[in-house]
Amino acid sequence: MRQEAAAHAVRIAASFAASIKEASMSKGGRKEHLKKIAEFKAFVQQSEHPAKSTILSQDLRWKHGVDLDVLGKAPELMEEFFISLKPERKGTGVKVTVDGEVKMLKGLPALKKYRASMTFLFTENCVQPSLEYQLVMTRFFKGLGNIDASDTSKPKEKASGKEPLAHPLYCDILKSYAYKSCCFMMLFFITTWNLICRGKQTSEIKLSQLAVVNDSITVEFAGTKTDTDGQTSNTKEPRHCYANPHNWRTCFFTWLGIYFLCNSTLHSSCMQDGDADVKLFPAPDAKSTFSKGLQRDKGTFLKPVFESYGSTAASKSGVHSVRKGGATCVASASTNGPSMVSICQRCCWAIGGVLDRCSASVP
Numbered sequence: 001m002r003q004e005a006a007a008h009a010v011r012i013a014a015s016f017a018a019s020i021k022e023a024s025m026s027k028g029g030r031k032e033h034l035k036k037i038a039e040f041k042a043f044v045q046q047s048e049h050p051a052k053s054t055i056l057s058q059d060l061r062w063k064h065g066v067d068l069d070v071l072g073k074a075p076e077l078m079e080e081f082f083i084s085l086k087p088e089r090k091g092t093g094v095k096v097t098v099d100g101e102v103k104m105l106k107g108l109p110a111l112k113k114y115r116a117s118m119t120f121l122f123t124e125n126c127v128q129p130s131l132e133y134q135l136v137m138t139r140f141f142k143g144l145g146n147i148d149a150s151d152t153s154k155p156k157e158k159a160s161g162k163e164p165l166a167h168p169l170y171c172d173i174l175k176s177y178a179y180k181s182c183c184f185m186m187l188f189f190i191t192t193w194n195l196i197c198r199g200k201q202t203s204e205i206k207l208s209q210l211a212v213v214n215d216s217i218t219v220e221f222a223g224t225k226t227d228t229d230g231q232t233s234n235t236k237e238p239r240h241c242y243a244n245p246h247n248w249r250t251c252f253f254t255w256l257g258i259y260f261l262c263n264s265t266l267h268s269s270c271m272q273d274g275d276a277d278v279k280l281f282p283a284p285d286a287k288s289t290f291s292k293g294l295q296r297d298k299g300t301f302l303k304p305v306f307e308s309y310g311s312t313a314a315s316k317s318g319v320h321s322v323r324k325g326g327a328t329c330v331a332s333a334s335t336n337g338p339s340m341v342s343i344c345q346r347c348c349w350a351i352g353g354v355l356d357r358c359s360a361s362v363p
Contacts, residue, residue, distance in 0.1 A: 025120075036117035037064055043081050051077060063124045072130035078118065079140055082111055094148045108141075108148050115141065163316040165325030167333060172305050174249045180301065187259045188281065188290045189322060194241050194252050195219060196326040196347045199319040203286035207278045216240040217253065221348075237345060291319045323347075 022030070041064075044055055051074045057067035071077065085106040087093030094105045105111070115137060122129050170193060177186050192202045201221060211218045218238035244251040260266065266282060283289045298306060298314045306314035327347050330337060344351050 032113075033117040033120040034064070036114050037066070037121055040081055040114075040118070041065065043084060044077070047077070047080065049074070049077050049080065064121060066121060068122060068125055068127045068129075072127075072133045075130075075133040075136035078133075078137065082106075082114065082140070085111065085114070094144055095151050096144075096147055105144070108144060111144070112141070162318040162321040162324065164328040165317055165321040166309065167325065167329045169305070169309050169313065169317075170322075170325055170329075171247070171250060172308075173302060176302055176305055177297075178249045182293075183255070183259045183262045184281070185290065185293055185297075187255045188286065190250060190252050190255055191219075191280075192319075192322045193250075193326045195239050196323055196330065197221070197239075198323055199287040199290065203279075203281055203283075203290075205280045207280060210280070211238065213238075213240065216242050217256070239346065287319060294319070 025033075041056060044052055049055075051070050055067050055070045055074070055077070056065055057070075058065065059067065062068065083103070083105060087104055087106050087110075093107050094111075096103050096105060106114075119129075170189075174186060174189060177189070188199075188202060191205070192199055195202065204222075205219060209220045209222070211220070218240050220238040241252045243253040248254045266278065279286075281289075294302075294317075298317075303314070306317065327343065330346070331340075331343055338346075341351065343349075
């Protein structure tokens with residue numbers, strides 16, 4: 001009986017440990033890594049490499065079915081895999097010329113993601129990549145970077161991602177939403193802009209993180225994307241939000257009050273449960289709900305608003321544009337704006353070791 005109890009305790013501890021280790025990476029990041037690993041396995045099955053029969057293992061000790069001992073001794077297989085990857089769009093990628101033969105490879109940033117997925121595979125199996133594997137990968141990517149940098153025929157890549165949302169456009173969007181009485185969209189928009197945070201952070205705000213301090217409402221984040229434990233000074237400091245009596249459409253206080261009035265069940269559950277685990281936006285994925293709503297509205301009543309700011313304003317605007325726009329506005333909208341320390345703390349940007357510890361400000 002004692003042996004069975006001990007074995008059961010070991011199994012329970014192992015399951016908890018596995019769950020904790022899986023939490024070290026987001027579900028989305030893990031899904032992307034597994035997708036790229038599946039592409040590698042499909043490539044191996046079609047290749048003529050001598051290690052083909054042994055590298056795809058059914059041995060249960062190898063997670064995801066790849067024998068890393070064999071892979072560590074055959075890094076040239078990884079090189080063949082990287083070379084086989086084609087760019088998604090014509091004219092992009094890395095142009096490699098050998099003896100007059102030109103080959104277009106996937107772009108360097110994309111290839112680095114595949115390399116990171118293979119590193120994830122080694123980490124999952126608690127295996128250190130062989131020295132030969134590490135040296136080959138280092139030289140391969142170093143050479144690829146030099147070739148890419150020396151290619152003068154390739155046009156300069158346009159900045160990827162969403163553009164910052166201009167403050168006038170932000171005000172016009174809120175004006176349209178106010179006429180439509182979209183309480184959720186209004187409060188999510190204004191909260192993300194005022195806190196200059198990511199949409200994911202906004203969606204995870206709990207009522208217990210809100211507090212009234214003098215004439216402001218503060219929001220204290222439990223953690224951020226780059227500081228999941230919430231241990232840095234930038235994350236620990238609560239964010240102060242103030243009323244805007246000059247423009248009720250952009251006032252955080254006004255729309256927080258309207259939102260509570262329109263969601264009486266949220267307020268009552270807060271009072272009953274002691275507001276410990278009640279989210280401000282109770283939707284399972286509030287960020288996705290906001291993103292889909294914004295995408296939908298850009299094709300309807302917000303269409304003329306975006307078109308007035310250019311033909312690409314709608315396609316270049318998304319959830320992250322709100323954070324970028326808030327940071328841009330607070331840094332450049334006034335000739336006597338807040339200090340850079342305050343801006344960095346508000347945005348959860350690291351300034352540097354000593355400066356982070358010694359710079360005291362109110363974000």
